[in-house]
Amino acid sequence: MSQLKIYNSLSRQKEAFHSITPGHAGMYVCGPTVSGESHLGHARPYITFDVVYRYLNHLRYKVRYVRNITDAGHFEEEGREAEDKIASKAVLEKLEPMELVQKYTNLFHWAMELFNTIPPSIEPTATGHIIEQIGMIEQLIDAGYAYEVNGSVYFDVKKYAANYDYGKLSGRVIEELFETTRDLDGQEEKRDRADFALWKAAAPEHIMRWKSPWGVGYPGWHIECSAMATKYLGAQFDIHGGGMDLQFPHHESEIAQSTICNHTAPVRYWMHNNMITINGKKMGKSYNNVIKLTELFSGNHPILEKAYHPMVVRFFILQTQYRSTLDFSNEALQAAEKGLKRLWEGYENLQKLAVDSWQLTGTDKELEARSLKLIAEFDEFMNDDFNTAKVLANMFELVPVINSIKDKIIPATALSRSTIELLQKQMKLYVEDILGLKNVTEADGEKLKGVMQLLIEIRKEAKTKKDFVISDKIRNQLTALGIQLKDEKDGSMSWTIN
RNA sequence: GGUUCCGUGGCCGAGUGGCUAGGCAGAGCUCUGCAAAAGCUCCUACAGCGGUUCGAAUCUGCUCGGAACCUCCA
Structure with missing residues (x-):
C-alpha cells in the first residue's frame, strides 16, 4: 500500500506523512466561534477533517483530535470601539454571554451530529483556558517578544521577523506588512502596525473580562489556539487544520507565539481547506451571502429550492478535493442528492448479494481485474492528500457492476467469491467508516x-x-x-x- | 496597490506531458402489463493567442476574466 501524502501549506507541496510519535498522531483544528449560527461554509472544514481523522484512525494511528470552541471575545476591527463580539451581541439579544455561547455551541454540536462527524477527543473552550493563555503571554514578555501598553499586550512582530521567518506560511512579504499603509485608528499603542494583540484591556462596559497581571481584560484571538494546542498536543504536533482564510494572520501568528514559547515550530503539517463559494464569491458574513445550516436543512432560505439532508451536504463536500473551491448552487446540491441516492442503493444492493453461489475463480477475468483495480485505488487516492472525489468516482464505476450482478445482467459467476467479498468489505469500510456516509432515509422502522x-x-x-x-x-x-x-x-x- | 490562486463539456467537479475521470441534466435503446429503477450507447471539454516538445488541459510567455488574503472570517 502506498504512503500517505499530505499537502503541507508550509512547504506548498505534498509530503509523506510521518508522525512525531510512531503510532500516534496529534491533530488540532480551528473550531467555531460560537457567537452566531454556523453556515454552510463552516461545514467544510469539520467534514474535511472528520475524514482526515477517520482515515488516520483507519491507518491505525491513535489520534488525539483537538478542536476548540472560541467562546471568548475577539476584539472587533481595531480602531472602532474595542468590544467583544459576543458581549455586544449579548446586549442586543439581552442574554448572558455564556447563555448565548451555550446556545450556539449546542446548535453547532447538533449540526455536527447530523453531519455524522465524530466528536473530537478534546474540545477545549477559550474561556476555560484563560490561565494558560495568560501564562503564555507572560512567557512571551519574559522572552522579550511582547510588550505591555496601557493594560494591553502586543506581540512584537518586527523583532520576531528579525530572527524567524514570519510570513512563511501565508507567503507574506514581511517588509510589506510593515509598510502597508492602512488608516486605522487606535493603532498608536502598537509599536508597529504588524503587531497583534495578545491581551486587550477591557473597557468598563465590556462584559467578558478576566483579571490578569496587566489589569482586567480579555485574550487576543490567536493566543487561545497556541495555548490549548500546546497544552493538549505538546510543543510540536503533527497536523494543524483550518480554513484557508485563517492562514493569515491567525495561523501565522500562532506559529510566532508558539515558536517563542516552545522553542520549536509548533506544527509539522499545516492543512487548509478551501472555501465554499456562492456565485463564485466566498460565503461569509461580510459578503451577506451565508446560508445557515438550519436554513439548509429546512429549506427555509430565499435562494434554496428545497431542503437538503445533511448527508447530501456531506456527500456534496466530499465530491470535491478539499483544496479546491466548491461552488454552491441548487443544481449542484440536487445533483449530489441524486448521486448519493444512486451510490447508496448500489451499496445496499452489494451488501445484500448472497455469497454462497459464487465461485472460487471468476469467469470474467477482465471485469475481475478492473474491479480489483478500482477497489485498490481507494487507498491510493486517499493516500494522495485525501482525494475523496476520486474515491467516489471509482465507487460510481463499481455501481453498474454491482447492479448488473444483482439484476443478473452479469452472471453471478463472473467475479470470484473473494473479489465480491473484498468489494463488500472495502465498500463498507470506505462508504461508512472513512467517508462517514449514512443512509439518508433511515426512518424505515x-x-x-x-x-x-x-x-x-x-x-x-x-x-x-x-x-x-x-x-x-x-x-x-x-x-x-x-x-x-x-x-x-x-x-x-x-x-x-x- | 501588494501577495497568492484559479479559469475544464448545459451545471458541479477529478486531473500536473501521451490513456473516455466521475456525478447531475439531455438523447436513443434494452428490460417491463405499464411505470420507476437498473443496464447499454451517445453528447468527448479544457478562457484566448504564441512558445517548448515526437506529443500539452497538464510546462512556459503574454492577454482577458474571476477569486482569496492583506480587516472579523471555515
Whole structure:
C-alpha cells in the first residue's frame, strides 16, 4: 500500500506523512466561534477533517483530535470601539454571554451530529483556558517578544521577523506588512502596525473580562489556539487544520507565539481547506451571502429550492478535493442528492448479494481485474492528500457492476467469491467508516417494513390476477406518499423512500 | 496597490506531458402489463493567442476574466 501524502501549506507541496510519535498522531483544528449560527461554509472544514481523522484512525494511528470552541471575545476591527463580539451581541439579544455561547455551541454540536462527524477527543473552550493563555503571554514578555501598553499586550512582530521567518506560511512579504499603509485608528499603542494583540484591556462596559497581571481584560484571538494546542498536543504536533482564510494572520501568528514559547515550530503539517463559494464569491458574513445550516436543512432560505439532508451536504463536500473551491448552487446540491441516492442503493444492493453461489475463480477475468483495480485505488487516492472525489468516482464505476450482478445482467459467476467479498468489505469500510456516509432515509422502522411487506403481497396477488387497477393504485398512492415501489427483474418488489 | 490562486463539456467537479475521470441534466435503446429503477450507447471539454516538445488541459510567455488574503472570517 502506498504512503500517505499530505499537502503541507508550509512547504506548498505534498509530503509523506510521518508522525512525531510512531503510532500516534496529534491533530488540532480551528473550531467555531460560537457567537452566531454556523453556515454552510463552516461545514467544510469539520467534514474535511472528520475524514482526515477517520482515515488516520483507519491507518491505525491513535489520534488525539483537538478542536476548540472560541467562546471568548475577539476584539472587533481595531480602531472602532474595542468590544467583544459576543458581549455586544449579548446586549442586543439581552442574554448572558455564556447563555448565548451555550446556545450556539449546542446548535453547532447538533449540526455536527447530523453531519455524522465524530466528536473530537478534546474540545477545549477559550474561556476555560484563560490561565494558560495568560501564562503564555507572560512567557512571551519574559522572552522579550511582547510588550505591555496601557493594560494591553502586543506581540512584537518586527523583532520576531528579525530572527524567524514570519510570513512563511501565508507567503507574506514581511517588509510589506510593515509598510502597508492602512488608516486605522487606535493603532498608536502598537509599536508597529504588524503587531497583534495578545491581551486587550477591557473597557468598563465590556462584559467578558478576566483579571490578569496587566489589569482586567480579555485574550487576543490567536493566543487561545497556541495555548490549548500546546497544552493538549505538546510543543510540536503533527497536523494543524483550518480554513484557508485563517492562514493569515491567525495561523501565522500562532506559529510566532508558539515558536517563542516552545522553542520549536509548533506544527509539522499545516492543512487548509478551501472555501465554499456562492456565485463564485466566498460565503461569509461580510459578503451577506451565508446560508445557515438550519436554513439548509429546512429549506427555509430565499435562494434554496428545497431542503437538503445533511448527508447530501456531506456527500456534496466530499465530491470535491478539499483544496479546491466548491461552488454552491441548487443544481449542484440536487445533483449530489441524486448521486448519493444512486451510490447508496448500489451499496445496499452489494451488501445484500448472497455469497454462497459464487465461485472460487471468476469467469470474467477482465471485469475481475478492473474491479480489483478500482477497489485498490481507494487507498491510493486517499493516500494522495485525501482525494475523496476520486474515491467516489471509482465507487460510481463499481455501481453498474454491482447492479448488473444483482439484476443478473452479469452472471453471478463472473467475479470470484473473494473479489465480491473484498468489494463488500472495502465498500463498507470506505462508504461508512472513512467517508462517514449514512443512509439518508433511515426512518424505515420495523412497523413500516411490515406494512410495506403487506402491500407488496397484495400487489403481487393483484398482478398475478392481472388486476392492474389495484396494482397501479398501490404503487401510485405510495409514490404520492414519497415511497417508490420497484418491480425487480426476478418478480420480487423493493421500495425506497425518496 | 501588494501577495497568492484559479479559469475544464448545459451545471458541479477529478486531473500536473501521451490513456473516455466521475456525478447531475439531455438523447436513443434494452428490460417491463405499464411505470420507476437498473443496464447499454451517445453528447468527448479544457478562457484566448504564441512558445517548448515526437506529443500539452497538464510546462512556459503574454492577454482577458474571476477569486482569496492583506480587516472579523471555515
